Amino acid sequence: xxxxxxxxxxxxxxxxxxxxxxxxxxxxxxxxxxxxxxxxxxxxxxxxxxxxxxxxxxxxxxxxxxxxxxxxxxxxxxxxxxxxxxxxxxxxxxxxxxxxxxxxxxxxxxxxxxxxxxxxxxxxxxxxxxxxxxxxxxxxxxxxxxxxxxxxxxxxxxxxxxxxxxxxxxxxxxxxxxxxxxxxxxxxxxxxxxxxxxxxxxxxxxxxxxxxxxxxxxxxxxxxxxxxxxxxxxxxxx
Amino acid sequence: xxxxxxxxxxxxxxxxxxxxxxxxxxxxxxxxxxxxxxxxxxxxxxxxxxxxxxxxxxxxxxxxxxxxxxxxxxxxxxxxxxxxxxxxxxxxxxxxxxxxxxxxxxxxxxxxxxxxxxxxxxxxxxxxxxxxxxxxxxxxxxxxxxxxxxxxxxxxxxxxxxxxxxxxxxxxxxxxxxxxxxxxxxxxxxxxxxxxxxxxxxxxxxxxxxxxxxxxxxxxxxxxxxxxxxxxxxxxxx
Amino acid sequence: xxxxxxxxxxxxxxxxxxxxxxxxxxxxxxxxxxxxxxxxxxxxxxxxxxxxxxxxxxxxxxxxxxxxxxxxxxxxxxxxxxxxxxxxxxxxxxxxxxxxxxxxxxxxxxxxxxxxxxxxxxxxxxxxxxxxxxxxxxxxxxxxxxxxxxxxxxxxxxxxxxxxxxxxxxxxxxxxxxxxxxxxxxxxxxxxxxxxxxxxxxxxxxxxxxxxxxxxxxxxxxxxxxxxxxxxxxxxxx
Numbered sequence: 001x002x003x004x005x006x007x008x009x010x011x012x013x014x015x016x017x018x019x020x021x022x023x024x025x026x027x028x029x030x031x032x033x034x035x036x037x038x039x040x041x042x043x044x045x046x047x048x049x050x051x052x053x054x055x056x057x058x059x060x061x062x063x064x065x066x067x068x069x070x071x072x073x074x075x076x077x078x079x080x081x082x083x084x085x086x087x088x089x090x091x092x093x094x095x096x097x098x099x100x101x102x103x104x105x106x107x108x109x110x111x112x113x114x115x116x117x118x119x120x121x122x123x124x125x126x127x128x129x130x131x132x133x134x135x136x137x138x139x140x141x142x143x144x145x146x147x148x149x150x151x152x153x154x155x156x157x158x159x160x161x162x163x164x165x166x167x168x169x170x171x172x173x174x175x176x177x178x179x180x181x182x183x184x185x186x187x188x189x190x191x192x193x194x195x196x197x198x199x200x201x202x203x204x205x206x207x208x209x210x211x212x213x214x215x216x217x218x219x220x221x222x223x224x225x226x227x228x229x230x231x232x233x234x235x236x237x238x
Numbered sequence: 239x240x241x242x243x244x245x246x247x248x249x250x251x252x253x254x255x256x257x258x259x260x261x262x263x264x265x266x267x268x269x270x271x272x273x274x275x276x277x278x279x280x281x282x283x284x285x286x287x288x289x290x291x292x293x294x295x296x297x298x299x300x301x302x303x304x305x306x307x308x309x310x311x312x313x314x315x316x317x318x319x320x321x322x323x324x325x326x327x328x329x330x331x332x333x334x335x336x337x338x339x340x341x342x343x344x345x346x347x348x349x350x351x352x353x354x355x356x357x358x359x360x361x362x363x364x365x366x367x368x369x370x371x372x373x374x375x376x377x378x379x380x381x382x383x384x385x386x387x388x389x390x391x392x393x394x395x396x397x398x399x400x401x402x403x404x405x406x407x408x409x410x411x412x413x414x415x416x417x418x419x420x421x422x423x424x425x426x427x428x429x430x431x432x433x434x435x436x437x438x439x440x441x442x443x444x445x446x447x448x449x450x451x452x453x454x455x456x457x458x459x460x461x462x463x464x465x466x467x468x469x470x471x472x473x474x475x476x
Numbered sequence: 477x478x479x480x481x482x483x484x485x486x487x488x489x490x491x492x493x494x495x496x497x498x499x500x501x502x503x504x505x506x507x508x509x510x511x512x513x514x515x516x517x518x519x520x521x522x523x524x525x526x527x528x529x530x531x532x533x534x535x536x537x538x539x540x541x542x543x544x545x546x547x548x549x550x551x552x553x554x555x556x557x558x559x560x561x562x563x564x565x566x567x568x569x570x571x572x573x574x575x576x577x578x579x580x581x582x583x584x585x586x587x588x589x590x591x592x593x594x595x596x597x598x599x600x601x602x603x604x605x606x607x608x609x610x611x612x613x614x615x616x617x618x619x620x621x622x623x624x625x626x627x628x629x630x631x632x633x634x635x636x637x638x639x640x641x642x643x644x645x646x647x648x649x650x651x652x653x654x655x656x657x658x659x660x661x662x663x664x665x666x667x668x669x670x671x672x673x674x675x676x677x678x679x680x681x682x683x684x685x686x687x688x689x690x691x692x693x694x695x696x697x698x699x700x701x702x703x704x705x706x707x708x709x710x711x712x713x714x
Binding site for chain 3: 294295319320322323326327328329330331332333334335336338339341342345346352355358382385386387388389390392393394397398406410421424425426428429431456
Binding site: 038056058060081082088089090091092093096097098100101103108117118120121141144145147148150151154155156159160167186187188190191 | 250253254255256257258259260261262263264265268269273276278291295296297302307325425444447448449451452455456457458459460461462463464465467468470474
C-alpha cells in the first residue's frame with residue numbers, strides 16, 4: 001500500500017519549520033507514515049474517522065488535504081456526500097455547511113458532478129437490517145427526551161433514525177464508525193453505551209475502535225481520546 | 239406569520255446541491271418551514287436561542303443569515319448588542335468579538351447607529367427583581383469557587399451578576415433563555431440546576447425549554463441536545 | 477510593570493463601539509488593566525495561560541494580539557514554539573497548525589529566525605526530574621487505555637511522555653501551567669487529579685492555579701472556568 005499523494009505538504013512543512021520544526025517529523029513520521037499504516041484499521045476507514053473528527057471540530061484548514069486524501073483512500077464521492085449529511089446531525093448544521101463549502105471545490109476540481117451524488121429520495125434500508133437496536137433506542141428517547149422536548153423526540157425518530165440512518169449511500173457500519181469518531185471528537189463519549197454497542201452489531205471490531213481513537217488523539221487532542229478510551233473500556237467490559 | 243426573508247439562500251442551496259443535495263430539503267422543509275414555525279416558542283425567542291447557540295459554537299459562516307433573521311423576527315438592535323455582551327461571559331471574549339465583527343457590518347448595512355445601542359452605564363435593575371436566586375448563587379460561588387479562585391469569585395459577583403445581569407437592555411427572561419441555550423450548546427448542562435431553575439422563575443415555560451433544545455440539536459449537534467434534555471428532565475423532576 | 481503595548485487596540489475598540497460599547501471598558505478596565513495585573517500570577521505566566529486557552533479554543537482572531545503580547549511579556553520565541561508543539565497534543569494537530577500559521581507571520585515581522593527555535597532532536601530531560609509521577613501515569617494508561625487502544629498507549633508513552641514532555645525548550649512547570657489551562661479551556665477538568673497534582677509537584681502554587689482559572693473565564697467562557705474551579709477544589713481538598 002502506498003501513501004496517498006493527496007496534496008502537496010511542502011508549504012505546510014515550510015510553515016511549521018519556521019515556527020515549531022519538530023512538528024514536521026511528528027507529522028510525517030508518526031502520523032502519516034506510522035499511524036495511518038498501522039494494522040487493525042484500513043486506510044479507508046481511517047479516512048472516515050479522520051474526516052468525522054475534523055468536521056466535528058470545525059478544522060476547516062485541514063479540509064482540502066484530508067477530503068482529497070479520503071477520496072484517494074477509496075472513500076467514494078457519494079460516501080463523502082452522505083457522510084456530511086450524517087455529520088450535519090451529530091456535529092451540527094453549521095459544521096456540515098463549512099465542510100460542504102470545501103468539498104464543493106474539491107468535487108469541482110476533480111470533475112465530480114451531480115450524477116455521482118446520492119439521490120435525495122432513495123429507497124431506504126429496512127429498519128431491522130440497519131438498526132438492530134432500534135426498539136431499545138426509541139424507548140430510551142421516549143422515556144428520557146420526550147417528556148422534556150417532544151420536538152427533539154419527533155426529529156430524532158422521524159428524521160434522524162427513520163430516514164437518515166436508513167439512507168443507502170453510506171452503510172450502517174460506516175455510519176457507526178463515523179458516529180463513534182464524531183462523538184469521541186465532540187467529547188460525547190457518554191453516549192458510547194448506545195453507539196459502540198450498535199457499532200459492534202454493525203461489524204466494527206473492538207480493535208478497529210481502538211485504532212480509531214488513536215486518530216482522535218492526534219486530530220482532536222489527547223484528552224478527548226483518553227476520555228473516549230475510558231468510556232469504551234466500560235462498554236466493552238459489560 | 240410569514241417566513242422572514244432575511245437573506246438569499248440560493249447560493250447556499252446551490253453549494254449544498256453540489257455536495258449533499260438532501261441537505262437542501264432538510265434545511266428548507268424541516269428547519270426553516272417546520273422547526274421555526276412550531277408552536278410552543280415564538281420566532282423571536284427561537285432567534286435568540288439560535289444566535290446564542292451559534293455564537294457559543296463560533297459558527298461564523300452562519301452569522302450574516304441569522305443575525306439578519308433575528309432582526310427580522312423582532313429582536314431589537316439593542317437586544318442584539320446586549321446579547322453579545324452577555325455571551326462574551328458565557329461563550330468567552332473571543333467568540334463575542336467574532337460575532338461583533340459580523341454584526342458591525344449588518345448594523346452598518348441597515349443604518350443602525352450608536353443611538354440604537356445600550357448605554358455603557360445605565361441604571362441597573364434591582365437585584366431582587368432580576369435575580370430571584372441571587373443569595374443562593376452567591377453562596378454557591380463562595381463555597382465552591384472562592385476557595386480555589388478568589389479572582390473568579392470577584393469577577394463573577396462584582397461584574398457578571400451585580401452588573402451584566404442587571405443591565406436593562408435585555409430582560410432577565412431573555413438572558414435566561416440565551417444562557418440556557420448557550421450552556422446546552424457548550425455542553426455545560428451540568429449547570430442546568432442553577433440556570434433552568436432561574437429561567438423558570440423568569441417566566442420561561444418548560445415547553446419553551448423543550449422547543450429551544452430542538453434548535454440546539456440542529457445548530458449544535460444531536461448529542462448536545464440530548465445531553466441537555468436529560469439534564470433538563472432531572473431538573474424538572476425535582 | 478508597564479502594560480505591554482503589544483498591538484493597536486483602536487480598530488478593535490472602534491468595532492466594539494459600533495456593536496456592544498460596554499465591551500470596551502470591560503476589556504480595557506477589567507481584563508487588560510485589572511485581571512492581567514492582579515498579584516498571584518506573573519504576567520509572563522498569564523500570557524502562557526491565555527495562549528493555551530486561545531489555542532485550545534481555536535480563537536484565531538485573537539492570535540496576532542496575544543502572541544505579540546506574550547513575546548512582550550517575556551515568553552521567549554523558543555518557548556512560544558515549544559508551546560505550540562505541546563498544545564498540538566492536548567488541543568489537537570489542527571489547532572496547533574492554525575496557531576503556527578499566525579505565529580509564522582509574527583516571527584517574520586520581528587525577524588525571529590530558525591536559530592531562535594528549539595532543536596528537533598535535543599538532549600531530553602531525565603524522566604525522574606521532569607515527570608515525578610511518571611510510574612503512576614504509565615500504570616494508569618496501561619490499566620485503562622491499553623486494553624482498548626494499544627495504539628493510544630503507544631503514542632502516549634513513547635511520544636507524548638518519553639519525548640515531548642522531556643524536551644528542554646519549555647520547563648516542566650511551564651508545560652504544567654499550559655496543560656492545566658488547556659484542559660480547563662477544553663472542558664477536560666476530569667483529568668485535573670493527574671495534571672493539577674503534577675503541576676503542584678512542578679512548583680505551581682494553588683494561588684497561581686486560581687488566577688489562571690480567572691483567565692479561562694474571560695477567554696473561554698464562565699462555565700468552563702467554574703467547572704474547572706470545582707474540579708480543582710476537589711483535588712486540593714485531598
